[in-house]
Amino acid sequence: MLDVIDLNLEFHDHLIPETVVYDFDLHMDEGDIVGIVGESGSGKSMSALAIAGLLSRKDMQKRGKILYGGLNLLSCSRTELRRLQGKEIGMVFQEPMHSLNPLRRIGWQVEEALLLHTDLSSVQRKERAIRMLQDVELKDVERIYRAYPHELSGGQRQRVMLAAALICNPKLLIADEITTALDVTVQASILELLKRFNKERGVSILFISHDLNLVRKLCDRVLVMQKGRVVEEGMTEELFAAPKTEYTKELLESIPQFRKL
Numbered sequence: 001m002l003d004v005i006d007l008n009l010e011f012h013d014h015l016i017p018e019t020v021v022y023d024f025d026l027h028m029d030e031g032d033i034v035g036i037v038g039e040s041g042s043g044k045s046m047s048a049l050a051i052a053g054l055l056s057r058k059d060m061q062k063r064g065k066i067l068y069g070g071l072n073l074l075s076c077s078r079t080e081l082r083r084l085q086g087k088e089i090g091m092v093f094q095e096p097m098h099s100l101n102p103l104r105r106i107g108w109q110v111e112e113a114l115l116l117h118t119d120l121s122s123v124q125r126k127e128r129a130i131r132m133l134q135d136v137e138l139k140d141v142e143r144i145y146r147a148y149p150h151e152l153s154g155g156q157r158q159r160v161m162l163a164a165a166l167i168c169n170p171k172l173l174i175a176d177e178i179t180t181a182l183d184v185t186v187q188a189s190i191l192e193l194l195k196r197f198n199k200e201r202g203v204s205i206l207f208i209s210h211d212l213n214l215v216r217k218l219c220d221r222v223l224v225m226q227k228g229r230v231v232e233e234g235m236t237e238e239l240f241a242a243p244k245t246e247y248t249k250e251l252l253e254s255i256p257q258f259r260k261l
């Protein structure tokens, strides 16, 4: 489904060009859940943004291939990209307050992708949106449908973002630090939600997180990034039980629960 080959990302907005991602490779099949971990600044978000087709800055040089269903997202047209975004590939970021429009009601924002990608009538769109809001386990959905983002809690906003990203049934969901700002119980319930969507709808998930415990609970496979490079990759359990690189060992040792492994 997704094949990222030799992705290199380089900024040209300073005097000296700065490479932030080197030779990034990733293969994902339908239904896969892959995690990306690594220290702050290691290039996780940049890689994710590139895969979502959201790095359109002119001061950035992108080399390599991002093949999605045979189409290279680095060289295809903007029209082709827009056809995929929100329909085939959904993306959710850490802080929903930045991704949600504060001036628009939740219902409108959840329906937006339907407006762009389907011919559904406004009544049908509302039906789908209400069902989607229920699907992400929100209560009181009629109120939430009419609410503005500031009227919701952080956890509710993150569920709304998931509803908006999943409403067109994308095949791939990219989730970048979506649980970082939430408390532990809300984190756990969002994780269960992702697992359920993966099982029931077969959506593949690229899950980026600082939290190795969450990655361990959710992901089948993990990529470890350091300074713009993937330094280790493996099946989650194997990698956590027997890390091969010093960097991964340190990463695991910094978490108390993993010391005994």
Ligand SMILES: Nc1ncnc2c1ncn2[C@@H]1O[C@H](COP(=O)(O)OP(=O)(O)OP(=O)(O)O)[C@@H](O)[C@H]1O
Pocket: 011, 013, 018, 020, 038, 039, 040, 041, 042, 043, 044, 045, 046, 047
């Ligand atoms: N405009 C820019 N010019 C040069 N370098 C940049 C620019 N914007 C971001 N970077 C660099 O790109 C690198 C990768 O950033 P990225 O956001 O992908 O890290 P990350 O792994 O997601 O970190 P975090 O865990 O903190 O979210 C960082 O070193 C950052 O400083």
Ligand SMILES: [Mg+2]
Pocket: 044, 045, 046, 176, 177
């Ligand atoms: Mg990031």
